[in-house]
Amino acid sequence: MSEAPAFDPAIGLTVNGKAVSVAAPPIKRLADVLRDDLGLTGTKIGCNAGDCGACTVRLDGEQVCACMVPVGQAAGRRVETVEGLADGSVLNDLQAAFHNHGAAQCGICTPGMLMAAIDLLARNSSPTEAEVLDSLGGVLCRCTGYRKIVDAVLDLAGAAASQDGAVGARIAKIDGIPKVTGAERYGADAVPDGALWLRVVRTPHHSADFTIGDMGSLFANYPGLVRVLTAADVPFNGFGIYPDLKDQPVLADGVVRYRGEAVAALVGDRATVESIADGDLPIEYRPRPAVFDTEAARADGAPLVQADKPGNLLIEGGVVTGDADAALAESAAVADGSFETPFVEHAYIEPEAGWAERVGDRVEVHVTTQAPYMDRDETANVLGLVAEQVRIVPTACGGGFGGKLDLSVQPLVGLAAWLLDRPVVCVYHRPESMAASTKRHPSKIRAAFGCDEAGKLTAVTLDADFNTGAYASWGPTVAGRVPVHATGPYRVPNVETRGRAIFTNGPPSGAFRGFGVPQAAIAHETLMDDLAEARGIDRLEIRAINALRAGDATATGHVLEASVGLLPCLDALRPHWQAALQDTQSFNRRTDIRRGVGVGCMWYGIGNTSMSNPSTMRLGIARDGTLMFFNGAVDIGQGSNTILTQICAEALGVPVSRFRLVMGDTDRTADGGKTSASRQTFVSGKAAELAALDLRAKILRQVNAGPEATIHLDGPTIHVRDGGVDHRIDLETLSRGDDGLVLRGEGTFDPPTSPLDERGQGVPYATYGFAAQIAVVEVDLELGTTKPQKIVAAHDVGRAINPIQVEGQIHGGIAQGLGLALMEEYLPGRTENLHDYLIPTFGDVPEIDVIIVEDPEPLGPFGAKGVGEPGLVPTAPAILGAIRHAAGVRMTRVPALPHRLRAAILAKETRDG
């Protein structure tokens, strides 16, 4: 019961079998003590509120959230963390199972998952699936869709996945081991000693003018405060995705346009900046009228979110072919409807984090990101530097899904480190991450689909308003992509589609897995179900009738020459569809719970819309024979490190295990482009293939070997075997460049596209991914709850470079699509945490069957195209179709929360009398 220092004497506890002593305040979170005082950063912090379970450790043999244990309570007790699982370099069975099953994607939840699973297995060595779900249910994962985690825990004794293999092989992630040992370093994990902390002060207002008064007393009261940054400190105070749209200030300059916008940054020692309450700052706000809804924003006299954007309109785009109105008028059946989707939060388990330091006249930023080169250029622009003065070194990324394509901490830590010449770190807390970061665009879509008597589509009109929030971010991308995709993956002769991005005082809507296409898919698939019903055609068959085929032209006039695999996807689903329909019929004898089946189709243009988006990959061999892969494509958990290396291995003819990777470092790799738009396998994969072929050609040229020769790396010697003849290349005799390499290969690929004209005609993408999914759900009619029972997903990926990673992307996309359909709705100021904002848990994602369809894309590496986003797109439509089948109600607003579904069911009962 002593006063200051309250934490004397030190607290003794046992961590992973070792007695340790920490001089920390006893109320300090155990998670912080493990990370900050003991350097055990394998324990992750996702929310500090017990909502995500990322910090799960065992305390005296019971799993707890280390973020909610006062270290004082751990005194004299045993703590087990992820770092204690492996025996030296030997993984335990559980870690090995996670690795082999692809149970870790980004890996940020993996330590918590492992500790929760170990806790179960310590009590029950052969658990049932239900027991696994119950025991791990307190840990959230946003990448995997949970199924591979369940498989791993149930299959400890299972066969090891292959650790090597080229294109098509189910190899474990080549960078997967640190994800299961806790050694992986994310944005908040490798902060240099002595770094200053930066805390962002954010506005609680949706729209306001503000002034900042004199800070003198603040510095007097807080000696640990080093600097307060405001707009005046930012050399060029605007950033944004598009070169002509740098509309978002790093620090607001007298006006805030959304709740959570940054107005100042406190830099100092950590305790000081964390102890200063926002209310202690001399900031005076004068609230202004705000608009939240696109209709209100477009109304005459609406307050302007940005003064120079009349009508709050950011951009408008569209596609026109034929005469849609005339064709609709002549159609045998026309279905129309209005659809509405909300803000959706990415909810990566790793909040934004990173640190920067000044190195001479350069600044280096270590950050969790999906786009290092864009970060470099934007940070340099904001700091008034040239791009080469900024180096971005991506840390491991604990989930992105589009949310880490926009800048977060980069310009702030970069600026502070530049000005103060000291390392500066910033780690968002969860509510901050949710309030500040971008979201999926809310949409309001009106659409009409017409068909002839045989069910063949005659015309489509679609008009979509997207709420782009306070700043442009990726709004133009959504407004441009949606009109192209609005027909769905179908042949439609007459099309008129429009998309608009409209400013409101909401958070900036940015990139989120699908760029508006998931919203549009809800509209087109509901209307396809309507037409099926109107014409008495099976719902799957009407899609098959209309499915795009090779040789067809899209609404933009792009003739698809190859790799149009929707029909094979539907063919693969048909037996599952028929079985599910039959099963549903026999199940539905009960009255209060009804089962239903739905189907959704999608297509997705791979890469940027009608814009150059090249990737350059480099390989090199050092004198000692080390094979380097300089890979500028950031692996955010989706597996591109493994996939691109498999491609290189196949093209070069050397095992995967020989490659040493450098990923994303802007000083050491070429620009691979952003990890977005499902482009890395297709675009960077092709560049990697070309780089490997280039290096291979250079190796073979050394000994004049023919194209069939085999290559074997053996220390400083390369053996080339050509037609029974062995050649040796002695690497030590070759001249070495400044980069330390003696042989190099480089490849660049930019998918061939063309601009869209004023009628939206052109080639927006070089290729498209296609998919169809079936959902089986149970609806409790009295409660309005929906329980997905099964998803069968057939995806045309061109070629599965690594089926484990492909399945992983599909599983994870399905989980997010399920969330979109049933529970996810971000409301600024109301759902800024992971207990009010719901994402699917272990118990919500059903069994998933993945059927991989390979209709090769000639432009892609070994026929491959992308799958990152396609997994998500058809899920919500399939679930909504299944709900409709089960309950007879057509849900046009997502999420179909229980109260909304129940209201629809009651309205139907009233209508039906």
Place this chain on the structure above:
Amino acid sequence: MGEYLRPSTVDEALQALHSHDLTIVAGGTDFYPARVGKPLDDDVLDVSGIPGLRGIADNGDHWRIGACTTWTDVIRADLPPWFGGLKLAAREVGGVQIQNAGTVCGNLCNASPAADGVPPLLSLGASVELSSVDGVHVLPLEDFVLGNRKTARRADQMMTAVILPKPAGDRSGGHFLKLGARKYLVISIVMVGATVSADEDGRVASARVAVGACSAAAQRLPGLEAVIVGRSLGACLGDAVTNAHLDPLSPIDDVRGSADYRNDVALTLVRRTLNELEARL
């Protein structure tokens, strides 16, 4: 940085509470989430180090749940069937991590309208034991939870136990249903706890039904309880519930559901709870 006291006796704890204002921490599962991104500058009384406050004991005519008893303790304890509702509720509190740390008494003291523990404990006729240097006061749970985050606990008191009277006869059961928009880690939209005892003739001798997340504090449904008593088991007890029985509820619209929806599904969940319970008695 605030003060941190971790006494080893109840007397020491009560003396400290008597001398100044302290935030009481047991499992920490409500304390820390309320302070995300904020400094931990409260003066804290950590009661988790006091021996004897943890556990569930049969004290002859009643059961006693000590202040530091966790939800996992409830799940693992060998308890009579009428604890069934409380056990089910325990499994619905957060994830296992929170069940391992969070306490029954902390759940009551935090007084969230959606506290999972309140409806089943109301249905068990629970009282709470509040201790201070002035002595021990026992208060019915209904009189303890006063509203959203509001209780009858004085700043100098700590809850030392929950007291559960034993039902008459040996044919009693408890049940609990929670409705949320996802499976795990979910805050209730509506929940129902019920305890029913039957006499030797197979008639309901006593019944307590409580509904949570539909008012600032969970409410019992006395009108329904009165109607059920005396009915024969097997006559679909749950079908007795009517809208009028839900009058004690005053649900609100929030992000989880509308008021109308809550009333509507409360009726369904009460019916299902009672019918399920009846089938097990």
